[in-house]
Amino acid sequence: MTAIDPIQLTADLIRCPSVTPNEGGAITLLQDLLTQHGFTCTRIERGGISNLFARWGAGNNGRSFGFNGHTDVVPIGDAAAWTVDPFGAEIKDGFMYGRGATDMKSGVAAFVAAAIDFVRDTPPDGSIVITITGDEEGDALDGTTAILDWMRANGETMDHCLVGEPTSPDTMGQMMKIGRRGSMSAHFTINGVQGHSAYPHRANNPLTAMVRLMDRLASHELDRGTEHFDQSTLAITTIDTGNPAGNVIPAQCSANVNIRFNDAHTGADLTAWLQSEADKVIAETGVSIAMKVKISGESFITPPGELSTLIANAVQAELGVTPEMSTTGGTSDARFVKDLCPVTEFGLVGKTMHSVDERVEVAQITQLKSIYTRILRDYFA
Numbered sequence: 001m002t003a004i005d006p007i008q009l010t011a012d013l014i015r016c017p018s019v020t021p022n023e024g025g026a027i028t029l030l031q032d033l034l035t036q037h038g039f040t041c042t043r044i045e046r047g048g049i050s051n052l053f054a055r056w057g058a059g060n061n062g063r064s065f066g067f068n069g070h071t072d073v074v075p076i077g078d079a080a081a082w083t084v085d086p087f088g089a090e091i092k093d094g095f096m097y098g099r100g101a102t103d104m105k106s107g108v109a110a111f112v113a114a115a116i117d118f119v120r121d122t123p124p125d126g127s128i129v130i131t132i133t134g135d136e137e138g139d140a141l142d143g144t145t146a147i148l149d150w151m152r153a154n155g156e157t158m159d160h161c162l163v164g165e166p167t168s169p170d171t172m173g174q175m176m177k178i179g180r181r182g183s184m185s186a187h188f189t190i191n192g193v194q195g196h197s198a199y200p201h202r203a204n205n206p207l208t209a210m211v212r213l214m215d216r217l218a219s220h221e222l223d224r225g226t227e228h229f230d231q232s233t234l235a236i237t238t239i240d241t242g243n244p245a246g247n248v249i250p251a252q253c254s255a256n257v258n259i260r261f262n263d264a265h266t267g268a269d270l271t272a273w274l275q276s277e278a279d280k281v282i283a284e285t286g287v288s289i290a291m292k293v294k295i296s297g298e299s300f301i302t303p304p305g306e307l308s309t310l311i312a313n314a315v316q317a318e319l320g321v322t323p324e325m326s327t328t329g330g331t332s333d334a335r336f337v338k339d340l341c342p343v344t345e346f347g348l349v350g351k352t353m354h355s356v357d358e359r360v361e362v363a364q365i366t367q368l369k370s371i372y373t374r375i376l377r378d379y380f381a
Contacts, residue, residue, distance in 0.1 A: 001120060004113035006106070006369040007096070007362055009033075011089035013105035014098035018071050020138040023050040026071035026105070030054075030112060030132055037116045039130070044150045047142030049135040053150065056119045057127030065379050066129035066158035067115065067372075068144065068337055069108040069165070070136030073100035074354050081356045095359040103353035106360045107164030107368065108132060110347075114372035124380035129158045136333050140296075144333040148340055160307050161343040162375065163334045164368075166350030167326075172364050173319040173371075177345035178308050179228060179301035179327040180335055182261045185237075186274050187254065188213065189290045194251035203249040209285040210239060210253050216277050217257055222265065228301050229262030229327050262327075267295035297335035301327065302342045311346050314374040318367060346371075 018024030027050045031041045039054040057064075076086040076099050084090045084097045091097075096106075115128050135143025151157065168174035190210050195203025214236050222232040235258050243250040259270055271293050278289045302308070308325055315323050323346065337343040348368055352358045 006109045006113040006365045009109035010106045014089040020072040046146040049142040052132040054130040062126030064127045064158045066161035067111040068131045068163045070133045072134045097359045101360040106365045107347040110368035111372045114369045118376045144336045163345040164347045165345045166347045168349045173315045173321040175326045176323045178325045182299035183296040185258045187292045189254045191288045195249045197247045205249045206253045209287040213281045232261040234259045263299045300338045307344045318371045
């Protein structure tokens with residue numbers, strides 16, 4: 001049989017307008033293709049999100065290797081700013097253009113093509129699991145988490161998992177992700193007493209309290225980094241009053257901060273610290289402060305070992321480079337998969353993801369399939 005062409009599959013996926021939460025035909029396309037080649041597929045629907053679980057081989061027979069990815073994409077933004085059809089998969093000068101070309105339909109195409117060809121040509125003594133979500137770019141409440149909940153409920157497992165996100169900043173094979181920082185946001189609402197700016201003693205200015213609180217949070221050194229992580233960071237992302245009058249002290253203001261934290265912290269520890277700082281400002285100023293916290297994910301690390309070595313050896317064999325083991329960047333669905341099994345991320349160069357004229361170097365799609373194929377061959381050797 002003819003090998004699965006990851007370039008054509010990438011183009012087919014790009015032509016599916018799967019902007020979160022719309023499935024756009026991408027999950028259906030993959031389900032039909034994998035079923036055709038002997039994978040047992042289950043469509044997992046939750047909260048209006050379509051997800052896919054596919055397994056080749058018996059779950060209790062030998063080792064089980066998993067791939068995880070997403071077919072949902074971010075909106076295109078200003079369509080007039082694109083030089084091509086965002087869902088056209090046009091190829092120009094060796095690049096394929098389209099929303100999701102880099103993040104991450106090319107990665108999904110590469111590991112689906114590698115898995116299909118591998119089980120057909122050299123059926124392993126074990127199983128291959130493919131999990132695809134349509135909610136990675138959204139709130140991620142009904143995506144990979146829904147798949148993992150379904151797996152637990154149905155006794156499905158995998159021993160190791162590779163997430164095919166773009167991981168290299170500049171050149172192919174440059175970097176893999178063995179962990180990710182945690183991410184959380186806090187929203188503060190401070191209530192004081194409104195008054196005339198000429199008589200500030202008759203008011204209780206919430207802005208004064210907010211400035212004090214924000215300065216304390218932003219100037220505090222959370223840590224100096226850990227063995228595998230850079231130092232944690234806190235960024236003030238907005239301060240809002242909605243006050244159009246220059247001579248009125250407002251009654252209320254609000255602010256948001258975002259924290260990216262390493263394995264020296266947990267979301268609960270940082271929440272307690274934020275609350276303690278707010279309590280100090282309350283005691284000092286007499287305002288009231290309400291805080292709402294959203295923890296998007298805890299930091300995690302898959303220590304260097306079998307999985308990272310497997311990936312590094314495959315990249316070295318195919319490209320002649322050894323990828324750096326990193327924990328930089330934002331969050332990914334690996335933060336959920338790590339609760340089930342060891343997980344590492346490796347994929348293409350991510351320079352144009354989420355941008356206008358997002359594109360992927362066509363040759364790199366084929367290279368990535370070759371790397372994923374070697375990973376499977378070495379894993380089941």
